[in-house]
Amino acid sequence: MLNNSKKNHLKDTNISKIWETIYQKNSWGRYPSEELVRFIARNFYEKKNHANIKFLDLGCGGGSSSLFLSQEGFSVHGIDSSKTAVKKTKLLLKKHNLSGKFQVMDFSELNFLDNTFNCIIDICSLQHNKPTEIAKILHLLKIFLKPDGKFFSIIVGKGTKSELFMNKGFIHYYTKNEIKKLYKQFKIISIEKLIRTENNCKDTIYHWVVHCENKK
């Protein structure tokens, strides 16, 4: 657990305002990413006692990933700076008679017991923070991840049509080398590239799918 003096003061109130407005107007992401499903299937399905395996859903949004993890029997803690997002996640799980812990929390305020989580997932959430801030957030995440814990991230890549991300706050489009540097605090197991198009093949979106392990 971090004491106050150790906390990073990175809070960007802009991020929470932008996303709060988005969640008040739209339903965002009702189904989990296929990449997340594949990662979980390959790394966690065979494990015993799913209820004892703890996940942190970083930027849980409308709850699609948390719902999937909870349906698979894992223990889920989701955080997001948007009040409406957290409310939607809680309602979604309740509707499916599932439970988890969901809190309004900015990534700058992360505060859990050391070695709490078996896995931390970031589905396109960190990407809305400045790279210097992400590095500080990752430093904290390492502390909360178990020594053999995993970190899974999907983050936007360079070449993506930036107009598609208008009005979504700060975003940086990463090259593969930048990803390697950004996640260097972890042991990188794999970096895969995901490419899709929108607007009848006119606009391309690139994502990096990053699988890491803790190195302590």
Ligand SMILES: C[S@@+](CC[C@H](N)C(=O)[O-])C[C@H]1O[C@@H](n2cnc3c(N)ncnc32)[C@H](O)[C@@H]1O
């Ligand atoms: C693109 S959405 C993705 C939501 C969800 N992971 C999904 O896959 O549907 C980005 C999310 O990250 C959250 N977020 C971004 N930066 C944050 C920060 N510094 N603290 C807390 N939440 C943050 C936003 O509120 C938003 O819910």
